[in-house]
Amino acid sequence: xxxxxxxxxxxxxRKWGDADRIVTFFTLKHxxxxxxxxGARRMKSRFGSSLxxxxxxxxxxxxxxxxxxxxxxxxxxxxxxxxxxxxLEAITGAARLANLAGAVTADGDAVPRVFQALLEGLRAVGxxxxxxxxxxxxxxxxxxxxxxxxxxxxxxxxxxxxxxGTWFFSPRAGGTVCSACVRQEPVRCPSVSPACLAxxxxxxxxxxxxxxxxxxxxxxxxxxxDVIELYVECVAGRRMPRTHGVTGEExxxxxxxxxxxxxxxxxxxxxxRAAAHV
Amino acid sequence: xxxxxxxxxxxxxxxxxxxxxxxxAQRLAFHILKQPSEDAERLxxxxxxxxxxxxxxxxCRNIAEGELCDICRDPTRDATRVVVVEDxxxxxxxxxxxxxxxxxxxxxxxxxxxxxxxxxxxxTQDLVDRIAQSKVEEVIVATSPTxxxxxxxxxxxxxxxxxxxxxxxxxxxxxxGMDLEYADEVTLIKSLDGRREI
Ligand SMILES: [Zn+2]
Ligand SMILES: [Zn+2]
Numbered sequence: 001x002x003x004x005x006x007x008x009x010x011x012x013x014r015k016w017g018d019a020d021r022i023v024t025f026f027t028l029k030h031x032x033x034x035x036x037x038x039g040a041r042r043m044k045s046r047f048g049s050s051l052x053x054x055x056x057x058x059x060x061x062x063x064x065x066x067x068x069x070x071x072x073x074x075x076x077x078x079x080x081x082x083x084x085x086x087x088l089e090a091i092t093g094a095a096r097l098a099n100l101a102g103a104v105t106a107d108g109d110a111v112p113r114v115f116q117a118l119l120e121g122l123r124a125v126g127x128x129x130x131x132x133x134x135x136x137x138x139x140x141x142x143x144x145x146x147x148x149x150x151x152x153x154x155x156x157x158x159x160x161x162x163x164x165g166t167w168f169f170s171p172r173a174g175g176t177v178c179s180a181c182v183r184q185e186p187v188r189c190p191s192v193s194p195a196c197l198a199x200x201x202x203x204x205x206x207x208x209x210x211x212x213x214x215x216x217x218x219x220x221x222x223x224x225x226d227v228i229e230l231y232v233e234c235v236a237g238r239r240m241p242r243t244h245g246v247t248g249e250e251x252x253x254x255x256x257x258x259x260x261x262x263x264x265x266x267x268x269x270x271x272x273r274a275a276a277h278v
Numbered sequence: 279x280x281x282x283x284x285x286x287x288x289x290x291x292x293x294x295x296x297x298x299x300x301x302x303a304q305r306l307a308f309h310i311l312k313q314p315s316e317d318a319e320r321l322x323x324x325x326x327x328x329x330x331x332x333x334x335x336x337x338c339r340n341i342a343e344g345e346l347c348d349i350c351r352d353p354t355r356d357a358t359r360v361v362v363v364e365d366x367x368x369x370x371x372x373x374x375x376x377x378x379x380x381x382x383x384x385x386x387x388x389x390x391x392x393x394x395x396x397x398x399x400x401x402t403q404d405l406v407d408r409i410a411q412s413k414v415e416e417v418i419v420a421t422s423p424t425x426x427x428x429x430x431x432x433x434x435x436x437x438x439x440x441x442x443x444x445x446x447x448x449x450x451x452x453x454x455g456m457d458l459e460y461a462d463e464v465t466l467i468k469s470l471d472g473r474r475e476i
Contacts (some may be wrong), residue, residue: 022324048462080464088432095391241394
């Protein structure tokens with residue numbers, strides 16, 4: 001029986017049996033792991049609130065030979081981000097980040113920079129006056145560090161530089177395509193306005209800590225959300241859990257006009273293992 | 279053990295129940311096999327009766343024999359107050375205390391942005407319709423202090439505020455009998471937020 005100690009963020013926690021919980025963590029040293037916490041739902045459980053989603057804690061796990069499920073032995077809260085819990089938009093934004101970090105990494109693969117982006121994102125979403133936008137920007141950061149940085153400086157099919165004209169975002173190509181090449185794309189590629197493209201590039205160039213200063217217009221936001229939603233879906237290889245309809249703000253207003261319903265397939269860095277569910 | 283026979287089928291059926299693993303299912307199956315016929319018959323009759331006679335209350339979605347549940351039918355209960363819970367189990371826990379004399383509303387679970395469970399999935403509109411059509415004056419949200427329960431409570435408060443009736447959230451804090459020094463950060467913040475004058 002071996003012992004693992006690592007900083008971790010709770011991605012998901014679900015009831016198990018009469019009083020236990022099965023918890024999915026994104027850990028700094030061991031990537032995504034699942035563990036069982038015995039008696040976690042009892043009133044006087046030693047785990048307290050440390051197994052609630054989005055909590056950043058120091059985690060101690062026991063590995064049992066022949067079992068993919070770890071035994072959670074100890075948790076010490078580092079940051080509980082209590083402000084996330086006071087707003088629906090923040091809860092929803094945090095959920096998008098947690099689901100994305102889980103979807104773009106494979107079980108047991110440590111990706112420290114994704115861990116860092118997730119942690120920064122949770123903190124920023126909790127403090128943000130505009131958690132929906134903040135979450136979207138940190139979704140980009142998580143994608144970047146998972147190896148899916150969108151390429152926006154040229155057509156990703158014919159290599160023509162992006163200056164002037166109408167451009168489209170191809171989730172499959174992971175970036176912009178020109179109006180000629182978009183016709184070859186098998187799935188819907190939303191058009192991106194020059195203003196949105198400029199905003200996108202700026203967001204990707206900026207330091208993490210400065211991201212909350214960006215204030216795009218409503219039109220740019222809607223384009224941005226649409227592109228991110230499609231790209232995330234393509235990278236994850238599946239539809240992510242719906243979050244719109246819960247908050248007042250519709251994350252993907254353009255979505256209703258989309259008849260395709262087909263998820264584009266992109267070859268992720270982690271190939272076959274990338275679609276592992278959280 | 280007989281691999282494909284009817285005993286194995288019973289084990290499979292029992293394993294499909296929540297919280298029952300293969301070993302427990304086998305123990306239960308052997309117990310049923312050895313038990314006198316009339317005991318097994320009684321179990322079969324009870325399960326059948328539950329399936330045939332019980333449904334959900336038209337007003338509050340509690341378990342009911344007929345249109346309305348016992349609580350909604352009881353004329354001595356205060357129909358101006360409604361406690362909203364995530365599931366029937368919570369309703370029964372609150373009933374066991376004997377300290378509450380109003381009515382209930384049972385949602386079909388809690389909102390979960392992590393799992394994509396939205397307002398329509400937990401049937402929040404039923405509660406809105408009920409408030410619009412009845413003499414409810416106060417709604418007490420008794421969802422769990424989990425992220426799902428909190429999201430549900432915030433959502434309900436937005437939904438119900440326009441009716442201009444009282445809406446409150448059950449207090450969350452330190453369990454009775456616990457030493458404060460062992461309470462964690464989130465629990466302590468919650469108990470400070472939920473303080474009241476003495
Ligand atoms: Zn091109
Ligand atoms: Zn009823």
